[in-house]
Amino acid sequence: MSWKEAAEPVLTRMPSVRRPDGHVPFKRKLGWTAGVLVLYFFLTNVFLYGVNLGGQDAFGQFRSILAGGQGTVLQLGIGPIVTASIVLQLLGGADLLGLDTDDPRDQVLYQGLQKLLVGVMICLTGLPMVFAGGFLQVDQQVAQNLGIGVMGVKWLIFAQIAVGGILVLFMDEIISKWGVGSGIGLFIIAGVSQKLLGGLFAWPSLPGRTGLVPTWVGLITGSAENAPSLLTGSGIQYLLVGNGDIIALVTTVLIFAVVVYAESVRVEIPLSHARVKGARGRFPVKLIYASVLPMILVRALQANLQFLGRILYNQLGAGGMPDWLGTYSGGSPTGGLFYYLAPIQSPGQWMWWTGTIGQEPWQVIIRVLIDLTFMVVGGAIFAIFWVETTDMGPEATAKQIQNSGMQIPGFRQNTGVIEKVMERYIPQVTVIGGALVGLLAVLANMLGTIGGVSGTGLLLTVSITYKLYEEIAEEQLMEMHPMMRQMFGD
Numbered sequence: 001m002s003w004k005e006a007a008e009p010v011l012t013r014m015p016s017v018r019r020p021d022g023h024v025p026f027k028r029k030l031g032w033t034a035g036v037l038v039l040y041f042f043l044t045n046v047f048l049y050g051v052n053l054g055g056q057d058a059f060g061q062f063r064s065i066l067a068g069g070q071g072t073v074l075q076l077g078i079g080p081i082v083t084a085s086i087v088l089q090l091l092g093g094a095d096l097l098g099l100d101t102d103d104p105r106d107q108v109l110y111q112g113l114q115k116l117l118v119g120v121m122i123c124l125t126g127l128p129m130v131f132a133g134g135f136l137q138v139d140q141q142v143a144q145n146l147g148i149g150v151m152g153v154k155w156l157i158f159a160q161i162a163v164g165g166i167l168v169l170f171m172d173e174i175i176s177k178w179g180v181g182s183g184i185g186l187f188i189i190a191g192v193s194q195k196l197l198g199g200l201f202a203w204p205s206l207p208g209r210t211g212l213v214p215t216w217v218g219l220i221t222g223s224a225e226n227a228p229s230l231l232t233g234s235g236i237q238y239l240l241v242g243n244g245d246i247i248a249l250v251t252t253v254l255i256f257a258v259v260v261y262a263e264s265v266r267v268e269i270p271l272s273h274a275r276v277k278g279a280r281g282r283f284p285v286k287l288i289y290a291s292v293l294p295m296i297l298v299r300a301l302q303a304n305l306q307f308l309g310r311i312l313y314n315q316l317g318a319g320g321m322p323d324w325l326g327t328y329s330g331g332s333p334t335g336g337l338f339y340y341l342a343p344i345q346s347p348g349q350w351m352w353w354t355g356t357i358g359q360e361p362w363q364v365i366i367r368v369l370i371d372l373t374f375m376v377v378g379g380a381i382f383a384i385f386w387v388e389t390t391d392m393g394p395e396a397t398a399k400q401i402q403n404s405g406m407q408i409p410g411f412r413q414n415t416g417v418i419e420k421v422m423e424r425y426i427p428q429v430t431v432i433g434g435a436l437v438g439l440l441a442v443l444a445n446m447l448g449t450i451g452g453v454s455g456t457g458l459l460l461t462v463s464i465t466y467k468l469y470e471e472i473a474e475e476q477l478m479e480m481h482p483m484m485r486q487m488f489g490d
Contacts, residue, residue: 010116016111033180043073064453086297188464199450252449252453267425268284292460310328345454394426398419
């Protein structure tokens with residue numbers, strides 16, 4: 001008996017959001033999307049009961065990618081969903097699952113397996129975070145009031161985290177089936193947009209770093225506090241990489257411009273309808289063909305590695321953990337393997353000549369090269385996996401074109417012929433696009449961005465927003481011309 005037959009009774013009974021019976025009007029899709037976003041923002045402000053606020057964020061500067069909020073019900077964010085996707089992509093890439101995504105039965109099994117893996121990842125991430133990592137400190141007063149002890153409060157905290165992780169899973173599914181775009185993408189946009197707005201407009205009276213606009217207003221009016229003389233070396237540094245954030249502003253604008261330009265660069269393969277004379281179209285193969293979503297998988301893998309290192313350090317202590325494995329200061333790696341595997345997140349982490357870094361120049365250079373290699377190679381590999389598992393590869397694309405009744409002018413209407421034409425473009429563009437996005441993410445991190453948003457988070461936000469705009473335009477077109485919906489599939 002195969003594993004599919006053994007697991008089918010469990011996987012087919014996994015709870016899921018019902019699919020709409022027919023076409024969902026565009027306004028209703030917007031309503032569902034807006035409702036889920038409001039719920040998401042609400043949950044990021046519901047703090048865990050029994051936790052002392054102010055502890056270290058388990059995901060650190062990966063938070064803008066993994067969404068959620070430190071110390072809230074959405075402590076785990078989209079981390080379990082992304083990690084489960086990594087596992088499924090690796091298993092699917094190695095052809096160990098034996099699932100045919102064109103088979104409705106296998107589709108149900110795949111979705112059930114994904115939900116089961118998300119539940120496992122919630123446990124594998126949440127349990128160490130509460131019981132072993134020391135990231136969430138128990139409020140002793142709550143333990144005394146409830147009379148269940150510290151261990152009882154920890155289980156209560158984990159239960160809240162688990163409920164939050166499950167809610168994120170179903171909110172993502174609601175948007176995928178009833179809304180516009182994907183829940184994961186919208187949650188990333190929401191979190192990054194909050195940070196960008198804070199980095200631009202946060203006033204000195206608010207906690208945290210003063211925003212760019214108030215800082216420059218203070219510099220122009222002479223009311224900025226602790227601002228050095230701008231004609232000195234420290235003043236220039238203050239303007240470029242300090243609160244002046246000139247480089248961060250330029251980097252943010254450039255990332256927006258480069259991603260929008262890269263999304264518009266494409267090879268268009270002409271198509272014509274086999275039975276409708278004069279009906280023509282084009283199939284676009286974009287430079288960033290796999291989109292920037294595979295970057296979530298790469299950064300999530302790095303986040304999990306750093307999460308593992310901090311758990312080991314918290315459990316073994318400074319004396320028990322070998323120096324070659326990692327040394328820590330203030331919750332951040334300062335040496336060893338985990339230091340070199342940690343991504344560069346800001347200009348202050350690699351500009352050794354400023355005197356604020358405790359590592360030798362050669363150590364910093366090695367760390368930058370490892371991060372660059374990890375992102376470029378990882379971006380290309382995960383882009384290939386993404387294309388194959390989301391039916392964007394040459395074979396799946398050829399079937400879609402064939403089933404729509406279209407053909408490439410000058411070639412026979414045959415799936416194999418169309419596939420060979422697609423193989424000239426899709427594999428190469430996928431690798432180049434994945435590597436390019438990885439390079440852009442590292443450069444954006446090194447130069448810094450407004451609000452301390454990671455380069456990957458900014459790339460994701462721009463790309464997802466651009467695709468969301470395209471999807472909304474397509475939905476509006478389908479609403480105005482229902483016959484097009486029938487042609488391309490309801």
